[in-house]
Amino acid sequence: MASSAVTKLACVVLMVMVVAAPLAQAAISCGQVSSALEPCTNYLRNGGVVPAACCNGVKSLNGAAKTTPDRQATCRCLQSAASSIRGLNLNLAGGLPGQCGVNIPYKISPSTNCNRIK
Numbered sequence: 001m002a003s004s005a006v007t008k009l010a011c012v013v014l015m016v017m018v019v020a021a022p023l024a025q026a027a028i029s030c031g032q033v034s035s036a037l038e039p040c041t042n043y044l045r046n047g048g049v050v051p052a053a054c055c056n057g058v059k060s061l062n063g064a065a066k067t068t069p070d071r072q073a074t075c076r077c078l079q080s081a082a083s084s085i086r087g088l089n090l091n092l093a094g095g096l097p098g099q100c101g102v103n104i105p106y107k108i109s110p111s112t113n114c115n116r117i118k
Contacts, residue, residue: 028061028070033077036061040096045087055100062102068118075106075114082110 036057043050065071082088090109097104106117 027067028064028073028077030073030077030080032064033061033074034081037078037081041085044085044089044092044096047089047092050096050099054096055102058097058100058102062097062104071117072114075112075117078108079110079112079114082108 037054039051039053039057042048043054061074065074082090082093094108096108106112
């Protein structure tokens with residue numbers, strides 16, 4: 001009888017682990033990051049005035065990245081996107097959050113260690 005209870009308890013614990021595991025993963029996808037920052041591409045290449053749609057994307061990403069996994073995933077997606085933009089001005093990219101009135105606790109740079117972001 002005790003063996004049956006232990007087996008049932010083990011099954012419940014296993015089910016909880018299976019259901020909860022995806023919750024620890026980032027909810028933000030690189031597709032979301034790319035879509036949100038697409039209006040920024042011309043600015044990041046050429047400078048000038050930051051488009052309002054760009055800042056809206058920056059603000060929405062900042063608001064969506066609530067957890068550590070979300071912030072780390074966003075960082076990785078930013079690095080991936082940055083490597084695909086020809087003519088990207090890294091100084092403009094690094095200053096973009098500030099231009100949009102957003103404060104993030106890390107530098108947007110290909111050299112940023114996304115695993116250290118909390």
